[in-house]
Amino acid sequence: MNVVKNLPKVSKKKKIDLKKFVLLAKKVRKSFEEEEKYLEKKARRYEDNNSIGFLPNI
Amino acid sequence: MKIITPSDFFQIFKDKHILLDTSVFIDSFLHPAEFGEFFNSLRAQGATLVSMDSVKIEFLKGALNDEKYKQKAEFFDQIIETSLPVINDTLLKLYELIQKYREEGKSLSVTDLFLGATLMQYKGSLFLLTKNTTDFPTNIFNLKSYINISYTKGLHVYGVYSIYD
Numbered sequence: 591m592n593v594v595k596n597l598p599k600v601s602k603k604k605k606i607d608l609k610k611f612v613l614l615a616k617k618v619r620k621s622f623e624e625e626e627k628y629l630e631k632k633a634r635r636y637e638d639n640n641s642i643g644f645l646p647n648i
Numbered sequence: 649m650k651i652i653t654p655s656d657f658f659q660i661f662k663d664k665h666i667l668l669d670t671s672v673f674i675d676s677f678l679h680p681a682e683f684g685e686f687f688n689s690l691r692a693q694g695a696t697l698v699s700m701d702s703v704k705i706e707f708l709k710g711a712l713n714d715e716k717y718k719q720k721a722e723f724f725d726q727i728i729e730t731s732l733p734v735i736n737d738t739l740l741k742l743y744e745l746i747q748k749y750r751e752e753g754k755s756l757s758v759t760d761l762f763l764g765a766t767l768m769q770y771k772g773s774l775f776l777l778t779k780n781t782t783d784f785p786t787n788i789f790n791l792k793s794y795i796n797i798s799y800t801k802g803l804h805v806y807g808v809y810s811i812y813d
Contacts, residue, residue, distance in 0.1 A: 597665045597770055600696050600729040608684045611726055615680030618723045621716040622677070628712070 649679050651686050652796040660793055663694040664775055666808070667732070669763060670706045671779035673699075673724060675797065675804075686795075687727060698774075699728045700766060702759040732766055741765040748788050756783055764789070767811045774810070781807045788812070 676683040687697060707724055711717035742765035746753050753761075760783045767776055767789070775792060778784060789809040797804040 597696070597698070597732070597773055598730045603691050603694070604729075605688050605691065606684050606726055608681060608688075611684045611723075612680045614719060614723050614726070615677040617716075617719045618677040621711060621720060622674075624712055624716075625710040628710075 649682055649800075650798045651682050652798055653686075654793055657793055657795065658689060658693045658695075661690060661693065661695045661775065661808070665696045665698050665770070665773060666690065667763060667766060667774055667776045668697060668699045668703065668728065669776065669778035669780060670703050670759065672777055672806075673703070673707050673727065675779070676727060677723060679797075691729075696730065697728050698730050698732050699724070700732045700762060701734065702762045704731070706759055732770075734762065734766075738762070738765050738769050741768040744768065745788075749785075752785065760784075764811075767809065771811050771813065776809045777806055778809070779804060779806050781805065784809050 672683075676687075690697065704721075704724055708717060708720050711720055742761050745761060745764045745768060749756065760780065763776055763778070764784065767774055776784065776789075777795075784807065788811070790812050791807050792810050793808040795806045795808070797806070
């Protein structure tokens, strides 16, 4: 059986470059907001389908 | 927004491995300056930030295009120093954990089970940082410490868990 008893060691500790990290985070945040909008749109579409008794768009 | 830690927090996790849940990555892009500094403080104490593929999958899924997918992956990889693999022993621990949870396990996500199983696999040397405090009950998991996230209005809490010996 393949069993790893020890956790991997990271010898070289690197600090996060905060400036780059904040810039990238802004892009990621925008992506998540767009994904949320997509989900809301999808939920509304299915809600509408149910309310008027249509079959869902599968 | 401010991250408030107990006075002994960084001492407790000196040279330890900390497993990060999806909630950590989400709060990190919402408050990158504060979380970035928090991660750097942990690393400065010799702590190793780790995660696993099921968490990364939760974080990446839904990306609208290749570029956005790459940005999410890069962000995730900037935070963690290594990813813990799922091996046969992880799965054995996962089935053991399902039995421990009993009916409480019904509403758990598979990712939560993988995180719990990984804590079991590395008992004593791995700690889980999660905002999802309801799914890691203290009859199974040991609450070692916590962090408070203070907002202009309201306070959120993260737990840091290990598994009982």
